[in-house]
Amino acid sequence: MDDSAATQNGSSESGSMSAGAAVVExxxxxxxxxxxxxxxxxxxxxxxxxxxxxxxxxxxxxxxxxxxxxxxxxxxxxxxxxxxxxxxxxxxxxxxxxxxxxxxxxxxxxxxxxxxxxxxxxxxxxxxxxxxxxxxxxxxxxxxxxxxxxxxxxxxxxxxxxxxxxxxxxxxxxxxxxxxxxxHPLPEGIDPIPDNELLPPLYGLDLAPINMFPEIPEEDESQKSPWKMDEDGRLTFDFAPEPLEGEDVIRAHFLRTNESTSRIFRRDDHRVSDTQVDCGNILRDHPAAYGVLDPPPQQNSLWEHNIPIPQSWMATVTDNDRGTNFDHWQDVRSFGLELESKISTAKKKDVVPSIRAGNTLVIFPKNYAQDVQRVVELMGWEDYADRSVTFRSEKSDGSGNLMGIPKGLYPRMPSRTLRELLTHNLDITAIPKRSFFDQIWHFSSDEYHKGRLREFTDPKLRDELFDYTSRPRRTMLEVLEEFTSVKIPLQYAATIFPPIRGRHYSISDALVSPDYEKTEVRLLVALVKYKTVLQKTRHGLCSRYIENVQEGSRFRVQVGGTPWRVPLQVPVIAVATGTGVAPMSLFFKDRDQERGETNIAIGCQDLMFYGCRHPEKDNLITADNFEELNVLVRTAFSRFDGANSKYVQDAIRLYEGEVAELLQNNAHIVICGSSGRMPEAVKQAFVDVMLKRDLYKTEDAARNFLKPRVLEDTW
Known part of the structure; x- marks a missing residue:
């Protein structure tokens, strides 16, 4: 291959290729x-x-x-x-x-x-x-x-x-x-590009010329550009997304002008301290089994700037309280936010988010400044970390770029610096996948490192990849700290590091203000700290972000998820464990109000089985408030000696008479909580009740009855 053709796009100041140059396609x-x-x-x-x-x-x-x-x-x-x-x-x-x-x-x-x-x-x-x-x-x-x-x-x-x-x-x-x-055979003389040849980046990143963004003169307030110059001389974009149209967003079941019913949850009057957090799911064992130690408190200022997330709502944090006792190992936050309404140019009025049970609030976390600086130092990007960057519109051969900016990446362009991109947009602490190693080995100058990294791309050695990455939850940053010979060129940063994706949290309450100017939203967020086989405490990116968010903090969120679809005319048997009770709250409030508005009466109470560890330590509900919504609550406490039931499946069997009666009335079942063994154990308990009560003669018949009537929302 011609050496002059196989050159790195961009100038030398944009980062050098320490381990070879990309081929020309x-x-x-x-x-x-x-x-x-x-x-x-x-x-x-x-x-x-x-x-x-x-x-x-x-x-x-x-x-x-x-x-x-x-x-x-x-x-x-x-x-x-x-x-x-x-x-x-x-x-x-x-x-x-x-x-x-x-x-x-x-x-x-x-x-x-x-x-x-x-x-x-x-x-x-x-x-x-x-x-x-x-x-x-x-x-x-x-x-x-x-x-x-x-x-x-x-x-x-x-x-x-x-x-x-x-x-x-x-x-x-x-x-x-x-x-x-x-x-589509290749023409004669054209061969496939070997696996050991480096491809140009999918998403090319370059330094912007220093004078690319000239200063904007002051304008009349009514004629102001959305681009603003901050005190450091950098341009910022005052983003105001178009309001959502075509949604039936002002629904009757949100027009509750009385006090918010979010008090349905028990919330101790304690402010969260320096408790560390989390992994994706709540641990099954006590953290003593993991040897968890509290690391020293992080000294970080809150992250500035809001990225231009499409179809988003500006949210303000109203409270961030602990919902479990301080002597309990697990910290669950009752997290309150106010979502600002948008002005619809078409409807000439405020538009509020459409939120139903099953919807989620999507929060976009940010990386810590220390982690960003560490990546900058490891990659040798110190000289231009605070320079503006731009995404290339063309590849080296002049053909159209594959995609200018990765989807899911929302940089505030064109003034985004490399440091800001790493802070707000690129997930440098993600668990690396095979594709990560398949790319970074090209940038290693050490033959041993290069060989070791290539081993992780071998499908025959997938167990080694799992043991190195997923089992200890090793991050991309930690891989780069271990393989210090890897120097990723700036141009490949957005190709190798994935976008920071929003994290979905179930909504437990949504209350529209009487003037429709805001919507109060409440979440239940489990913050978990744990130690891996590396003897290192792990913190989930978003949980660590939520941990540091103070009252009054503002950031953009999306409303995601899929609303649950359960007929009003039939009773419901709900099964919730831990924070799985959050969407159940909104679900039963909606049902109670909609039944009242449509004069639908089913002649019996809905039934909810709720499970946690201890009635005084991590119980997140007040049963009386659910009963006000015509919901009978049965509890199970797995770490309480005086409990009638240890697990929710035990409670289902214990109250088999109530369960059988509702199933005979064509009840639908909603299961929410851990996605481990719980959902299947719960469904087996319902099958056992139907067989014991002679509702069906065979297990297959009982399961066929359940299949179209079960809704699962687990994680």
Whole structure:
């Protein structure tokens, strides 16, 4: 390869390539591929980017985007279209794919409108849920109905596979590449790009010229530009997103002008101190089993600046209280916020967020200044960490960029500095995946480090990768601290570090003010500290963020999730454990109000089984308040000697008469809480009750009765 061609994009001040230069891709006709993904957590996006790298090596020109980022006719412009989509909720499409999905469902579409489309599809799901991979199956069926032709058999990954998603994905991705080469052979003299050759970055980042953003003169207040100059001489963008339209956002069940019923939860009158936090799920064991020690308090100022998150609401923290006793090992926050309404230019009035049971509040955390500085030092970015950066619009060969800015990344451009990008947008403490190692080994100057990093990309050594990353929850930053020879060029920062994704929290209460200017929202957030096999205390990024947020802090949030759909005409048996009781609160408030407005009476109480460890230490509810909503509460306490029931499944069997009566009245079941063994144990308890009470003769018949009546919201 010509050395002059294989050069790094950008000037030397943008970071040097310490371990070789990127190849120049050959652009060939009729080799375009559109890779679309639908994701809530970023897993599908990670796989889509993996596919893009694989197809680039056989000289396809890929374009990556969210499914909602393209129009239907766009599909016909590409040689091949690949879909990668996760299933969320109750067999639902991810949020960033729902508009595209609705466009596919239009009745006026001709059965032959997509007959020129060749597509491949890969789904991510979890077989422990009944709606396993529903999203990809629905998508495949609809595309086929519209005349599209499958290019490859659809792949379905299962989280329960012994090898996880990779157990299916790696072979499917290889089959896709082989099929693409077979259908579109390379011209003579053009060979695939070897795996040991570095590809140009998917998302090219460069330093902006120093004079790129000149000072803005002062203007009349009514004519002011949204760009502002801060005291440090940097431009900032005063972001005001367009209000959401087309939503039935002012619903009768929110118009509660009386005192908020959020007092349904027990909240001790204590302010949270320096308690450290968390991992994704509440630990099953007492933290003594993990040898947890409190680290010294972090000295960090709160993060400034709000990133321009689309379809977001400005939120102000009203309180951040502890909901569990201080002598209890687990800290659960009762976290209150006020969401400001938007002014709708179309409706000429305030618009409030539409919130139902099942909706979540999405909070976007930020990295700590110490962690950001450590990355800057390790990568050798000190000289330009506070310079403005810009995303390239073209690749080195002059062809169009794959995608200017990664989807899910919301930089405040054009004045964003590298340090701000690392603080607000790039997840430098994420648990690294195989693709991370597949890229960073190129930038190591040490042969031993390079070989060790490459081992983590070998599918045959996936157990080693798991033991090194997932088991100890080792972060990308810690990997870079261990492999100090790795020096990632600035241009690759947004390609290698994933975007910081918002974290979803169930909403326990939502109260619109009488003047519609704000909506009071309450969350229950479990903050957990734990120690890994590395003997190092771990802190979840968002929980650490929430830990430091003070009253009066302001930041942007989204409303996410999928509203629950349960008929009003039937009774409900709810099962909640721990913070799983949060959405149950809003759910029963909505049902009580809607039944009153529609004069629906079911002739019996709803029933809720609630489980926690101890009635005085981590009990998050007051049963009397639920009973005011016509809900009978039965409790189970797993660490209390005087409890009638230890676990919620025990309580279901103990109160079998009440359960059987509601099931005979066509009751629906809502399960919320831990996604471990609890949901299946609960469903088995219902089956046992039905068999014991002779509602059904066989277990299969009982499970068939339950299947369409069970709604699970677990994590």
């Amino acid at each position: 050959v652009k060939l006709p009729n080799r375009t591929v559109l890779i679309l993904y639908g994701t809530e957590t970023g897993n599908s996006q990670d796989l889509a980017e993996d596919l893009a790298r694989r197809l680039r090596r056989i000289h396809f020109s890929p374009t990556l985007d969210e499914m909602d980022g393209v129009q239907l006719l766009t599909l016909l412009k590409y040689t091949l279209v690949v879909f990668v989509i996760s299933t969320t909720g109750q067999g639902d499409m991810p949020r960033n794919s729902r508009s595209f999905w609705k466009s596919l469902l239009r009745k006026r579409l001709s059965p032959t409108c997509l007959e020129r489309l060749r597509f491949a599809a890969f789904g991510l799901g979890d077989s422990k849920y009944p709606e396993f991979n529903f999203a990809i199956r629905k998508l495949h069926k609809r595309l086929y109905q519209l005349g599209a032709k499958p290019f490859l058999e659809t792949g379905e990954a299962d989280e329960q596979h012994p090898e996880g998603v990779d157990g299916t994905f790696l072979q499917w991705a290889e089959d896709l590449s082989n099929r693409a080469i077979q259908a």
